[in-house]
Amino acid sequence: MxxxxxxxxxxxxxxxxxxxxxxxxxxxxxxxxxIPRNSASRRLKINAQRRMRRMWPGTDMKVTVDALPTPCFVADARGITRYVNARAMEIYPGAKPGDPLSFSLRAPSLLEAFDRACSNGTAERINWIEKVPTETWLEAYIAPIHEPGPQEGQTSSRKPAFVLVVVQDQTENRRLERMRTDFVANASHELRTPLASLTGFVETLQGPARDDSEARDRFLSIMLDQAGRMRRLIDDILSLSRIELRAHVRPQTSVDLCEIVRHTNDALGPLARDMKMTIRLDLPETPVMISGDRDELIQVTENLVENALKYGSTGEVVDVSLTSKQMGEGEIAWELAVRDYGEGIAPEHLPRLTERFYRVDVDSSRAMKGTGLGLAIVKHILTRHRARLDVESAPGKGATFKVIISG
Structure with a gap:
């Protein structure tokens, strides 16, 4: 101008x-x-572009994070969330870019590890437990992401441009570990008791009762009962182990559920007569064909009916019925119900009935020669068959165990 x-x-x-x-x-x-443009102006523009790149992750990073099956957060060095993958949005619905990371992940140990990762530039791995709404074990892997340095293969020594936080739920693994530990402890305890009894009686027979024929007969009878208890316990432990090994393989053989129930009725008929009880069957006239393992399903029905006979003996009758259920969209399932009219089960015991070695009444269970593993075996067999077990009971009104299995 x-x-x-x-x-x-x-x-x-x-x-x-x-x-x-x-x-x-x-x-x-x-x-x-x-005339060339002002170099200072060009530098300002480049620096502004770099600041924008440091503030928000690029498309490549977002695509990579979205491909991960676990909840992932991308935050900057100040702890501001810059991206949240789809899995994290499902588990943490309130998480959104622009909010502090502490709004979604409130564990103090995680936030401290985040600060250390930013300061030291090294990855951190931490574990913590959340008590609400249920006890949950979580693990987080925190990895700083640096901008490329001036030379290839180098990174900047400044604070990381972004920090990747990957959260994994370890609850199932911890519960399985605890269950395994409890199982070993309980199994050793259950075996130790009859073994101690056998040892004590043998020592007595070798010593003070050596020439006492009456005591010898009484002790040998008790020893036989204790040996039988150990045998039943070992058989149930081995049976449970075999079922667990095949838990992921669904049976493909076609079996008749009605025939299985009738077989159980024939097998347990003598026990019912000895206990002066009656097993009443209500079955369809035509065969009920399902995919399953015959021996395992017989084990399920025998366990449920035998429990009904033993623990519902005050009712004198056990009803076993098999009915069809409409599950929606043309899918049909069958409900096998075993009902007794005994004393019933208190509500606080119902959620734990299928736990290993769990007994509502320890003395009564041992008197009935129970091992505490019967319903645990039933649960694992039904899991293999993609079936489920429902229990309905109330004190004084008996109990009904229902097996729902697809046709």
Missing amino acids: ASAVILTGLVVVYEIPVWVGLLCFTATLAATLS
Whole structure:
């Protein structure tokens, strides 16, 4: 603009031809445009672009994080959430970019590990427990993500551009570990008791009761009962182990559920007569064909009916019925119900009935020669068959065990 004003003045004052002035103006404009831009301005623009890249992760990072099956958060070094993958949105519905990471992940140990990762530039792995709404074990892996350094293969020594936080739920693994530990402890305890009894009676027979025929007969009878208890316990432990090994393989053999129930009725008929009880069957007239393992399903029905006979003996009758259920969209399931009319089960015991070695009444269970593993075996067999067990009971009103299995 200044050049244009000067040239205009020269044309007017010194009467320079207009075409000469236009030629000079054009040359001046061309020279001005050819001058490089201010390097400081260019640096400001580049720095602004870099700041934007540091503030929000790129598309490649987002795609990679979305591909992970676990909850993932991408935050900056200040702890502000910059991206949340789809899995994290499912588990932490309130999480959103722009909020502090502490809004979603409130564990103090995790936030401390986050600060250490930012300060030291090294990855951190921490574990913590959340008590609400249920006891949950969680593990977080916190990894700083640095910008590339001036040379290939190097990273910047400053704070990381982003920090990746990966959260994994370890609850199922911890529960399985605890269950395994409890199982070993309980099994050793259950075996130790009859073994101690056998040892004590043998020592007595070898010592003070060596020549006492009456005591010998009584002790040998008790020893036989204790040996039988150990045998039943070992058989149930081995049976449970075999079922667990095949838990992921669903049976493909076609079996008749009605025939299985009738077989159980024949097998337990003598026990029912000895206990002066009656097993009443209510079965369809036509065969009920399902995919299953015959021996395992017989084990399920025998266990449920035998429990009903033993623990519902005050009711004198056990009802066993098999009915169809509509599950929706044309899918049909069968419900095998075993009901007794005994004393019933208190509500606080119902959720734990299928736990290993859990007994509602320890003395009564041992008197009935129970091992505490029967319903645990039933649960694992039904899990293999993609079936479920429902229990309905109340004190004084008996109990009903229902097996729902797909046709």
